[in-house]
Amino acid sequence: xxxxxxxxxxxxxxxxxxxxxxxxxxxxxxxxxxxxxxxxxxxxxxxxxxxxxxxxxxxxxxxxxxxxxxxxxxxxxxxxxxxxxxxxxxxxxxxxxxxxxxxxxxxxxxxxxxxxxxxxxxxxxxxxxxxxxxxxxxxxxxxxxxxxxxxxxxxxxxxxxxxxxxxxxxxxxxxxxxxxxxxxxxxxxxxxxxxxxxxxxxxxxxxxxxxxxxxxxxxxxxxxxxxxxxxxxxxxxxxxxxxxxxxxxxxxxxxxxxxxxxxxxxxxxxxxxxxxxxxxxxxxxxxxxxxxxxxxxxxxxxxx
Amino acid sequence: xxxxxxxxxxxxxxxxxxxxxxxxxxxxxxxxxxxxxxxxxxxxxxxxxxxxxxxxxxxxxxxxxxxxxxxxxxxxxxxxxxxxxxxxxxxxxxxxxxxxxxxxxxxxxxxxxxxxxxxxxxxxxxxxxxxxxxxxxxxxxxxxxxxxxxxxxxxxxxxxxxxxxxxxxxxxxxxxxxxxxxxxxxxxxxxxxxxxxxxxxxxxxxxxxxxxxxxxxxxxxxxxxxxxxxxxxxxxxxxxxxxxxxxxxxxxxxxxx
Numbered sequence: 112x113x114x115x116x117x118x119x120x121x122x123x124x125x126x127x128x129x130x131x132x133x134x135x136x137x138x139x140x141x142x143x144x145x146x147x148x149x150x151x152x153x154x155x156x157x158x159x160x161x162x163x164x165x166x167x168x169x170x171x172x173x174x175x176x177x178x179x180x181x182x183x184x185x186x187x188x189x190x191x192x193x194x195x196x197x198x199x200x201x202x203x204x205x206x207x208x209x210x211x212x213x214x215x216x217x218x219x220x221x222x223x224x225x226x227x228x229x230x231x232x233x234x235x236x237x238x239x240x241x242x243x244x245x246x247x248x249x250x251x252x253x254x255x256x257x258x259x260x261x262x263x264x265x266x267x268x269x270x271x272x273x274x275x276x277x278x279x280x281x282x283x284x285x286x287x288x289x290x291x292x293x294x295x296x297x298x299x300x301x302x303x304x305x306x307x308x309x310x311x312x313x314x315x316x317x318x319x320x321x322x323x324x325x326x327x328x329x330x331x332x333x334x335x336x337x338x339x340x341x342x343x344x345x346x347x348x349x350x351x352x353x354x355x356x357x358x359x360x361x362x363x364x365x366x367x368x369x370x371x372x373x374x375x376x377x378x379x380x381x382x383x384x385x386x387x388x389x390x391x392x393x394x395x396x397x398x399x400x401x402x403x404x405x406x407x408x409x410x411x412x413x414x415x
Numbered sequence: 416x417x418x419x420x421x422x423x424x425x426x427x428x429x430x431x432x433x434x435x436x437x438x439x440x441x442x443x444x445x446x447x448x449x450x451x452x453x454x455x456x457x458x459x460x461x462x463x464x465x466x467x468x469x470x471x472x473x474x475x476x477x478x479x480x481x482x483x484x485x486x487x488x489x490x491x492x493x494x495x496x497x498x499x500x501x502x503x504x505x506x507x508x509x510x511x512x513x514x515x516x517x518x519x520x521x522x523x524x525x526x527x528x529x530x531x532x533x534x535x536x537x538x539x540x541x542x543x544x545x546x547x548x549x550x551x552x553x554x555x556x557x558x559x560x561x562x563x564x565x566x567x568x569x570x571x572x573x574x575x576x577x578x579x580x581x582x583x584x585x586x587x588x589x590x591x592x593x594x595x596x597x598x599x600x601x602x603x604x605x606x607x608x609x610x611x612x613x614x615x616x617x618x619x620x621x622x623x624x625x626x627x628x629x630x631x632x633x634x635x636x637x638x639x640x641x642x643x644x645x646x647x648x649x650x651x652x653x654x655x656x657x658x659x660x661x662x663x664x665x666x667x668x669x670x671x672x
Contacts, residue, residue, distance in 0.1 A: 125672060157672075163513045166672045185416055185515035193513050199506035203438070215427025216514035218420020260510075 113177045115141045115190075115268050115299040116162065121171035123157050123323075131157040133323040134171065139316070141176075141267075144291075144300045146310035146331070148409060149320035155303045156196065158320070159272055163193045176267060189217065192266035194257045196273045202246035206237055209245050210260050217264040224263065231259040234289065251282045258289070268299040275306060287313060307409055311335075319412050326412050340377065342401035345384070346370045348394045357387050372401060416515050424516040425524050432528025436494055443494070444536060447486045451540045454482055455547045458604065470606050470637040475548045479541075480631040481603030484565065486540045488598055488623065491533030491566040493590060495525050495573035500580045508670055518664040522574065522657070529570030530563065537562055550634060557642070558633030564649045565626045569594075571656035578663045578670070597623045602631075607639045622648055 116139040123132040132154045139145045149155045160166030161173060164184060173180045175187040200209045207228055214224030232238045235255040240248060245256060254274060261269060271290065275283040283306075291313060294300045304310055310317060310331070317334060319327040327334065350368035360383075361374040373384055385395060416424070436443040455475070463474035470477055502508040511521055544550065552558065572589075580586045601623030607615050618624055619640070629645035632638035638645075663669075 160672065164671070165509055165512055167667055185517065188513060188515045191513070195509065197506060199509045201502070201507040201510075202505060203435075208434075212427055212431055213510055213514070215431075216424055216511055216516050218416050218423045218515070220423060 113141065114138045114174070115143065115176060116301065117172075117174040117177075118158070119172045121158070121161065121173060122169045123154075123161065123166065124169045131323055132161075132169075132171075135320065135323070135325050137318055137325060137328065139268075139299060139301060142294070142297055142299055143316055144294045144314045145302065146314035146317045147301060147303045147320060148307070148310060148317060149303075153320045154323045155320055156272060159193070159270055159301075159303065162270065163191055164188065189264065190267045192261035192264065192269045194254075194261045194269070194271045194274050196276065198253050198257065200245055200253075200256065200260065202244070204245055205242050206232065206245055206248070206256055207241040209256060210263050213260045214263045219264060227263055227265070228259070231262050235259050251278050254278060255286070258286075262293075266298070268301065269293060270301045272303050273305065274302070275304065275309065283309075319409060321412070341375050343373050343375060343381070343384075343398055344370060344401050345373065345388075345398050346396045347388070348396050351393065352391065355391065357384060360384065416517065420515075421517065421520055424514070425520045428511075428516075428521065428524025429527050429531070432494070432498060432525060433531055435498055436528075436532045443490070443532060444539065447490060447536045448539050448543060451482055451486055452543055455479070455544060459547055470635070472635055472637070473548065476550065476635065477606075477631075478604055479544045479548060479550060480634045481601075481627045483537050483540050483544070484562070484627045484630045485598050485603050487533040487537040487562055487566050488569045488626070489590065489594065490536040491529040492569040492573040492576075492594060493586075494532040495529035495570045496576045496580070496586045496590075497573075498528065499525055499574055499577035500583070500586050503577065503580075503670060504583075512670060519661055522571075522660050522664060525574055526567060526570040529573055530566040533566035533570065534562065537566075551636075552634055553636035554633045556633075558630060561626060561629040561633055561645070561649070564646070564653065565630070568626075568649055568652050568656065571653060571660055574660045575656060575663065578660070578668055581669075597621055598627075600624075602627045602639060622652060625649065 116137065118135060118137040120134045120136065121132050122130070122134050124130050135154070135158065137158075147155050147158065157166055161168045162175070162180075164180070173187075176190045178187040178190070180187045204212065210228040210232065211221070211224045214227065215221070219227075228241075229238065232241055235258060237252060237255055237259060240252065245253065248256060258271075258274070269290075274290075275286055278286065287309070290300060290302075300313075302310065302314060314331055316330050317327070318325050344365075347369055351364055351371060353368070356362060357373075359379065363372040364370075365372055375381055375384075388395060459475035459478060463478070466474040468474070499508070502511075541550075576586060576589050600618065601621050602618070607618045607624065610618060625640055625645035625648050628638040628640045629642050629649075632642050
């Protein structure tokens with residue numbers, strides 16, 4: 112099977128001795144929506160940097176669609192589109208020129224580049240800004256410009272490094288929709304993000320990297336199954352009596368008893384909570400997780 | 416990459432570079448025009464009339480080739496140094512690094528961008544000089560060849576400077592403390608025949624002397640040095656600087672972690 116990305120025993124030691132990657136192995140399937148998560152300094156950006164040739168690896172092998180980067184990096188690079196975390200376009204160029212110039216670096220003719228630039232700038236709501244100097248754009252627009260630029264050579268794999276950092280909720284959702292559509296059309300997506308809700312909702316597979324090592328690499332579904340305990344917050348239509356308890360469950364009253372926080376251990380029934388409240392004629396108005404489920408696992412894995 | 420794709424990548428870098436320096440023409444094209452007009456007016460006309468002849472020509476005619484060359488050297492060097500360093504500084508160089516464009520095309524693209532600016536400024540200065548004096552042309556081929564090769568050489572120098580530079584100060588150190596003294600002492604304003612023997616010999620170690628004299632020979636037909644030596648020296652410098660610049664790019668010095 113040909114993987115979109117295949118990384119084997121990848122190591123990176125920076126000048127000064129810091130070991131950013133301690134021999135990681137990673138495989139990303141073709142067409143996958145893959146999340147690479149980890150705390151700051153874990154090695155995410157180093158891994159991405161090596162993939163797109165901004166960082167020189169110390170040892171190990173990296174293949175992109177079966178092409179070893181040590182043997183034919185030019186071919187491997189054509190498969191990749193990269194949206195970095197930091198803005199890295201020429202701020203004095205117009206929006207249109209940023210995108211068309213990038214196409215030129217991939218050897219795409221001007222006619223094709225202009226057609227594609229129009230297509231992607233329109234899809235990302237930047238067409239009206241095509242003649243504006245890119246430094247004049249808002250933060251969200253700059254991020255969308257980097258997405259348009261990364262797509263101009265129509266790559267098989269799109270790597271997004273914290274694409275929604277600092278972006279407002281509305282724009283973040285529209286970006287999710289756009290990226291999801293790209294994935295449905297066959298583009299493999301690799302995403303790094305600090306918003307674990309984003310990873311849980313969008314990604315099928317996940318790798319968690321910590322201190323230069325992969326500590327988990329599985330499907331989001333399988334990972335969530337390992338969650339032993341979830342904490343739910345239930346909003347009630349009246350205050351809970353002071354002496355109320357539910358055997359086997361840890362219940363904590365909040366807001367004078369108008370809401371409760373309940374720890375539900377794997378195997379326990381959530382229905383039992385509803386039934387118990389029903390016996391004292393209290394209805395549950397709404398219910399939510401205290402924190403994102405993936406976040407709980409992430410913290411657990413990182414803390415070891 | 417296919418040859419046609421490599422050509423498109425090269426053309427893209429070159430047009431990007433030309434677009435950059437023409438967009439900021441008040442910083443790139445206007446200052447040398449004003450500065451050289453002042454040189455012509457003050458050194459050529461006012462002071463030159465009192466100096467009399469040099470090498471069989473009026474002082475104005477004698478310094479014009481040197482001043483054209485000085486403009487070409489300074490502008491080709493600073494164009495590549497500042498453009499590539501700015502790309503590093505604002506990380507837009509990553510646009511090129513993530514692309515399949517070969518490193519030798521990146522190098523040639525940037526260098527030719529510097530060459531175009533150097534030659535354009537040289538042309539502007541030449542046209543301005545015609546308001547002050549008459550210029551003969553002994554050998555068009557030699558004149559064009561020398562000015563082109565010199566622009567290539569200093570563009571390569573600017574590229575190496577940009578690779579090593581870590582701040583904007585580093586970009587201006589070489590032009591201020593090395594390039595300017597070498598140019599002023601490279602026979603722009605005088606013939607080395609005027610110098611004592613020792614300083615004549617020392618001057619022969621200055622590569623700019625060969626370029627200025629070869630260019631002056633192409634226009635006026637007079638030179639302090641052997642023209643063939645001048646061409647050999649320029650070509651050797653180009654070969655060394657190209658190999659060195661390409662090696663630095665391949666290593667990712669200053670641009671890859």
